[in-house]
Amino acid sequence: MAITKEEVLHVARLARLELNDAEVERFQGQLSAILEAVGKVAELDLSDVPPTSHPLEVSNAWGEDVPHTSLTQDEAFANAPERDDDHFRVPPA
Amino acid sequence: MSTTWEPVIGLEIHVQLKTATKMFCRCRNGYGGEPNTQTCPVCLAFPGALPVPNRRAIEETIKLGLALECTIADRAIFHRKNYFYPDLPKAYQISQYDEPLCANGRLVVPTADGEVEIGIVRAHLEEDAAKNVHVATSGRIQGATATLVDFNRGGSPLVEIVTAPNIHSADVAKRFLQLLRQTVVELGLSDAELDKGSMRFDVNVSVRPAGSDELRTRTELKNMNSFNFAAKGIEREIARQIKIYENGGTVDQETLHFDPTAEESAPMRSKEEAQDYRYFPEPDLVPLHPAPEMIEGLRGQIGELPTARIRRIANTLSFYDADVLVTGGLDRLWAAVVDGGADPKEAANVLANAFVATGINPSAVNPEEFTKLVASRSEIPRAVFDDALSHVGDPGFSAEPYVAQKAVSDASALEPVIAAVIEANPGQVEQYRGGKQGLLGFFVGQVMKETGGSADPRVVSELVREQLGA
Known part of the structure; x- marks a missing residue:
């Protein structure tokens, strides 16, 4: 279950990470080890086991459609990298 | 011998639900607020904030699924769809993937040449992105730009409806969209206003030799904000693809940005790499198991749907009149006026022409007073009738003073x-x-x-x- 160098670079690109050659090699080893460990599960016969999407035996956890108080603009912008009047301002998309 | 080509069209429609609150937090949902005044730690994606689904949004989606004859899932889950963009603060959109709430439905579209059944692959629930405004900045650096973000819309509930690629003409695609819109509006789910973006759609178009069942490379048309533009854009794309094949070329898979004023649809900047959203089940949310009693309760709230009404009214009027009345939301008023003794055809004409021109919301009209007005249409001067018509939506409107101004025929x-x-x-x-x-x-x-x-x-x-x- 070894992961290729190209796959490491692809995943890094999706996560917007820039890796140098040494890092690519290190993560290739680490990711391969993780995949291998998880791959152990595939050795079991799980044809009768439904995939688990959540560990809790809980369903239909929802809230009623009743508004609560939102943050003020000042609160909302408190951690903003940059504020432009009543908007968040970010580098061009 | 020249080939006859068959268009293959599929639609993807997004409808914004008009719930009081957002999909996963209880910030107010809706337009009108000052920018960034409808936000909280959940919809701004502060670390540790947890989503709580909106029960009403789930119910509305099921209701739409029932209206579209879908199978309502016994178990549905949410997935994370991962991508980076400033309108998505979590860097993932909570959506549904392989276990949507509604699947395998259909909408029957009446046309002048008979009924056409359009398959509904799925209808699922997700959250909307925030609103980005791209601006040029003033200052020393020429051409520098920035993106301004308003998170009021971020996290609003959206239903995505995907049709099977079994629409074969621009006209049927347009009728499908009109009928779906009317259905959504009547169910009370959404205002579905194209110009406000509360209903948006993308169109996939390909062509193939008639009689074959292959699916050729398709192109995607985006940015169409009227049903007529959609029909026009589809016609144009069909013609473009046919021409390419007849000249021995191949169609490239691309997204075309529709510009109604241009002769051609311009390709949008191609994506640097194939989309890789890395969907996985949203660990912050537990599965949905809609109870049968809940589903039946919602089914009971659905009245006679537009398709059935067009079918029924077309027994009295022409298909054309029935279609205009129903998709224009005018048929209930029409029925009331006809029950009040008006001539069906004349009532339809008044509604479809003079009344529509006033822009008055049919639901604001008192049917009894409107009936009186239509009944005396031929006896009062045209100007008086038009004046009356422009006031039929006013609260407390009475036909009496207008009807009293009978035309002088003595x-x-x-x-x-x-x-x-x-x-x-x-x-x-x-x-x-x-x-x-x-x-x-x-x-x-x-x-x-x-x-x-x-x-x-x-x-x-x-x-x-x-x-x-x-």
Whole structure:
């Protein structure tokens, strides 16, 4: 279950990470080890086991459609990298 | 021998639900607020904030699924769809993937040539992104730009509806969209206004030799904000692809940005790499198991749907009239007026033409008063009728004062006016008597003018002809 160098670079690109050659090699080893460990599960016969999407035996956890108080603009912008009047301002998309 | 080509069209529609609150937090949902005043730690993606689904949004989605004859899932889950963009603060959108709430439905679209069944692959629930505004910045660096973000819309509930690629003409695609919109509006789910973005759609188009069942490379049309533009854009794309194949070329898979003013649809900047959203189950949310009682309760809230009404009304009127009344949201008012004794065809004409032109919301109209007005349409002057029509949506509107202004059809009242008009226009009288019958309209017009539009033009016309009769 070894992961290729190209796959490491692809995943890094999706996560917007820039890796140098040494890092690519290190993560290739680490990711391969993780995949291998998880791959152990595939050795079991799980044809009768439904995939688990959540560990809790809980369903239909929802809230009623009743508004609560939102943050003020000042609160909302408190951690903003940059504020432009009543908007968040970010580098061009 | 030239090939006959068959278009293959699939639609993807997003409808914004008009719940009171957002999908995963209880910030207010809706337009009108100052930018960034409807936000909280959940919809701004502060670390540790947890989503709580909106029960009503789930119910509305199921209701739409039932109206579209979908199978409602016994178990549905949310997935994370991962991508980076400033309108998505979590860097993932909570959506549904392989276990959507509704799947395998259909919408039957009545057309002049019979009914066409369009398959619904799925209808699922997700959250909307925030609103980005791209601006040029002033200052020393020329051409520098920035993106401004308003998170009020971020996290609003959206239903995505995906059709099977079994639409084969631009006209059916347009009718499907109109019918779906009317269905959504009547169910009370959404205002589904194209110009406000509460209904948006993308169209996938390909063509193939008629009779084959292959699926060729498709292109995606985006940015269409009217049903007529959609039909026009689809027609144009079909013609473009046919031309490419007939010249021995191949169609590239691309996204085309529709510009109604241009002759062609321009390709959008191609994506640097194939989309890789890395969907995985949203660990912050537990599965949904809609109970059968809940589903049946929602089914009970659905009235007679537009398709069924078009079918029924087309038994009385033409398909065209039935379609216009139902997709225009006018048929309930029409039925009330007809029940009140109005002629079905005349009532349909008034509604589809004069009434639509006023832009009044049909639900604001009192059917009883409207019926009285339509019933006396032929007896009151046109100007009075039009004036009345422009007020039928006013609270407390009464037809009485308008109906009381009956057109003057009493010959003894009209004859002196007609005599005066004849006397004042000897030249025209001579020409008329000399055979220029077209001048009758001139005399009628003069009499209408003299009476301030209160005369009944049909009576005037008869009397003028009599008096000039030579």
